[in-house]
Amino acid sequence: MASYSAPLRDMRFVYHELFDSSDISALPGFEEATPDLIDAVLEEAAKVCENELFPINRSGDEEGCRYHQGGEVTTPSGFRECYRAYAEAGWIGLSSDPQYGGQGLPAAISTLLEEMVCSSNIAFGTYVGLSRGAYRAIAAFGNDTLKTRYLPKLTSGEWSGTMCLTEPQCGTDLGLLRTRAEPNADGSYRVTGNKIFISAGEHDLTENIIHLVLARLPDAPAGVRGISLFLVPKFLPNPDGDPGERNGVLCTALENKMGIKASATCAMSFDQATGWLIGSAHKGMQAMFVMMNDARLGVGVQGLGLSESAYQAAVEYARERLQGRSVTGTKHPDKPADPILVHPDIRRTLLTMRALTEGNRAMATWIARHLDLRERAEDETTRASANDFVQLMTPIAKAFFTDYGFDITNMGLQVYGGHGYIRENGVEQYVRDSRIAQIYEGANGVQALDLVGRKVPAHTGRYLRQFFHPVQSWIESHAFTPALQPFVMPLAKAFGRLQLATGHIAQVGLKNPNEAAAASSEYLRLFGLVALGYLWARMVEVALTHENGADQGFYDAKVATARHYMERILPQTGSLFAAIMAGASTMMDFPDEAF
């Protein structure tokens, strides 16, 4: 049976030591986010996740959500109680504006909380995650009436949110959207249409559900330029703000899914449902992209969270499971067999899981810090640069974390052998639960296209500067530090490949977009690996300053994990580079009919 213990030591390392947390505390509004407070918050969060969320993870998977006649949906046992406790403790509004009842803590902290939630119970995480997305869209684009009416309730968790994009004929291509909205005399709208795959579309956790719905106005131009965003509550609020009349929105079915079974994935029907426009008419995609971009980092963190759980479970099992003897002779003569941890391939697997998971945690925090800088930095240049960085890194984080989320949970299952395939051991759930993250919020192939098609060429490569310049100058200034040689050299090599590949894709992509698209997935992976290489090299730099100090074991393990990353994982950049440079011809010259 798998267990979970929040990686607080590593989180503190990333938050305070790898990056300088004082620059985040120095931002206006974060004066109270002192190191002591941050550590206390993380410890409390760990308790909730370990003691409340994790225990109902497997039972929730077994039981799933239930659909009832009349469109009601109930969540698995324990979810309601757990949700109430979680909301009352203020976790939902951890980084929300104090004006609406939030705690006003940095996004860098709430990202760490999200990781813990996803590690312990990802299905539970979907409910609170969607509320955060709705909060952000209303906060960014809603008018004051909508903000004062809805944001406090979404912050307290009394109400929850959804994102209603997908329709049966319209997935990635939102231009095909059909749901329509007609204006009422009082400035509201009547929304009519069918939506599918709506996470948290209906459930019993909150007294009201706030749907953010994409729809077309009567005079809307065709395609994505004619989409507007509407707020459609399940219950129309009374003048006193409490839920009143039932609105014309109904859950018509629940999907039966591969994973995240405790998350209610609903088919929703809107029938003349009353709603209000968020932002400007026909500019719904713009608002949607704000939600999506933030949500994409959140989905990436789902992959990260499950990677951590899988790693912990695999390590625990590898220590306990006695099978065979070490190939170099018995290591534990007192036992009937050696623990499988002695075997090189098991160790390779575990270190690979660990190096990627810790690296991804560092990257998630790196990006989340820039969310705070973008929001609150006092000078405009810093805010603009932070936005460039977030724009660039978001598709990478989403696809890289979730592709590895699936790979790592699968590696964890492999360590368990046949027992991993048995449900009650819990690790097969991680594999199933992680799979969706590669698909939703923009499939990973779409993330790769976003990277090569939008983010790389934007403003003639300006977004790239926020990554390439710091990495280049770090390499230059550490190239001659002897202790860092084993780390700087492989990084410099991989970074050179990334530079060449980027230049190449930009050039060939200009002439033939198929070339850039054909290279996009490998390029995104290459980018992610180099980013982790940089973060690992910097983590080593920090760890080496702690020689013979407290916590020696932790820092030694950092350096050792970094070596594994540099020597066993980062070299994959060579094969990715070769594949990228090979061009699109293998796939584009192949006749359609021969497939």
Next chain:
Amino acid sequence: MTDIRKVGVIGAGVMGAGIAAHMANAGLPVVLLDVVPDGANARNVLSDTAVARLLKTNPAPLMHKRNARRIVTGNIEDDLNQLGECDWIIEAIIENLDAKRDLYARIETERKTDSIVSSNTSTIPLEKLTEDLPERFCKDFAITHFFNPPRYMRLLEIVAGPQTRPDVLQSLHSFADQTLGKSVVTCKDTPGFIANRIGILWMESAVRFAFEDGLTVEEADAVIGRPMGIPKTGVFGLMDLVGIDLQPHVAASMLATLPEKDLYRDLHQPSTFINQMIETGFTGRKGKGGFYRLNTESGKRVKESIDLETGEYHPSTPSQLESVAAGRQGLRALVNHPDKGGRYAWRVLSHTLSYAASLVPEIADTIQDVDEAMRAGYAWKWGPFELLDQLGPAWFSNRLQQEGMPVPKLVTAVGEGNFYRNQDSTLESFGHSGRYNTISRAEGVLLLSDIKREGDRIAGNSAASAWDLGDQVLCLEFHTKMNSLDAEVFKVIGEVITLIPAKGFQALVIYNEGNNFSVGVNLGQALFAANLAGWSEIGKSVKQGQDIYQALKYAPFPVVGAPSGMALGGGCEVLLHCDAIQAHAETYLGLVEVGVGLVPAWGGCKEMLLRWMNNPKHPQGPMAAVGKVFEAIGMANVSRSAEEARDLLFLRPTDNISMNRDRLLADAKAMARRLAVDYSPPTPPEIRLPGPSGRAAMTMAVRDLCKAGKATSHDQVVTSQLAYVLSGGEADPTVPVNEADVLRLERNAIMALLKTPGTLARMEHMLESGKPLRN
């Protein structure tokens, strides 16, 4: 033949003054006369103010301010006798038949034998102008119709009368071609001659159909502009430019003179909308606004467009028409597109092109005269018959028939063929006789486009090519977008340098027929590489450029640069390394790198230092030259003509200027052949630079400018790097340095600047807005 050495212009309005200015540009003394206004004390007030205005007008009618001194002002009361010395007398007074005829009578008594008289009329037939005038006058008279502004519009339409001496025509033709640089088209004595006859119908149809088809002005101009190869002002922007109030006069004059069954008569409708605009003073750029206006009420400059239904202004929004995007695939894709832009394009083109095709031979002997008139007079990229070839004459004819429109005889006659064809590498055009005729070029006209059609490429890739010009002269042509320079271009230059001696060539001409010789380095590539922190790659390409330009300079054969249009940054630097320059008169040279936060680093700093140091007219000593170069590069000075480029030493006294664009290549080739006789490459110079003390003077000057608010903080960063290069770094003024030392300083400076956010922001801003960022 009349040898034209002095010119008289009567009428000091916009056209008369502009013509006088261009005569002065061509180096001729000019007499400019106008009437004496009633009660005026200063009797030359009209011509004097005209000359003063010439010096202030933008774009400048004069290629150099000092050319104004060639214009002698006067009035027709006191100074008519001055016309006695003029070989060519041009009348450019108001379009009033009696006034013109009165004037001719007075001119006739003053002018010398064999002098030529011409009118710049655009509306009055020659027949009327010369009716009952003495034979001597009629023999020496023609219409010479210049286009506004005369310096910049290449077209000159010439109309001869039945009595005009062939000599007169020949003199005007060769003078206008060679000395004025005009593209001369011989016209018949028909209303509007060629360009305006077609142009006026085109404008009429483009405006009328925009109203009828419900297009916005932005949409109409987007359809009319780039897809049809017409300047991006389109039709409404053009109306604003020339003055909306001109339209009723133009229409009246055309209606008064056009044949009875002319398409224009069917098409023309007085527009109450436009009349109201004129009545209320919305006459275009010169009035309160036009179809567009710049609204500065909010303190910002907001471009606004008029709503063709309501007459209200609103902020301009770019056209979203899919047909315009489809038009990138070709003209037929545009007119076949089902949206309103596609339908509109077809309506405008079907009328305009049919009209043009129906007018040969009525208004012109050949189709190429019609095409040339529209290209040179209206700045169309393609003439009507070239546009017809793009659509396919047979396809065009079919569609006209389907829609019940008459098919012009010439279109029927050409059948399945095209109006132009390439027969055995010779260009031929379809004649109204029903046969194809070879298109021949005048003597002294050499076009690379002809060479390319006939010859094989000697070397090249997608960025540049080398062509055999004959007589052992090779031509290097850039053909990237805007002729920007990159590694691919350098690859070809490298090849050319080895190929010339290897294949028995003796000289190189660097030339192309793009709108601009070269806008310099491919800025997008450079910025992208800088954003990627690709420092070693960038360093290599800077060094590669320096090496290749040095190799050109010291090659064992002469190199002649032959620019036209803009030659900026790296495009200017390549010219600075040539042995000689044969420049088109309209060449705009400049080292403008500071505008994008950089310094010239392909040897531009080095070459400019050498030019100023070797300039005998300037004080000796290292600092004087350094100061001049610092100013020219630091202010990003761009010459507004080839003549001005001499002042900046971009051109040396030994360099030449060609007035006619079409003669540039032949002139450059001739120069290259002259230089190839006993050619020996230059000797590497020694350079004395002032070092740190000289640098201090320059940086202090910039600091003062900064304090005075005339320079920005990043200007200071950029110019301090420039000062470092030009002063020779840590050089000792008593110890000479060599070219390689200065080149190394250039490299260091540009690499340092590329790492500053200020420079990267400037580069990005230039790429995205086309304007420099003042940060």
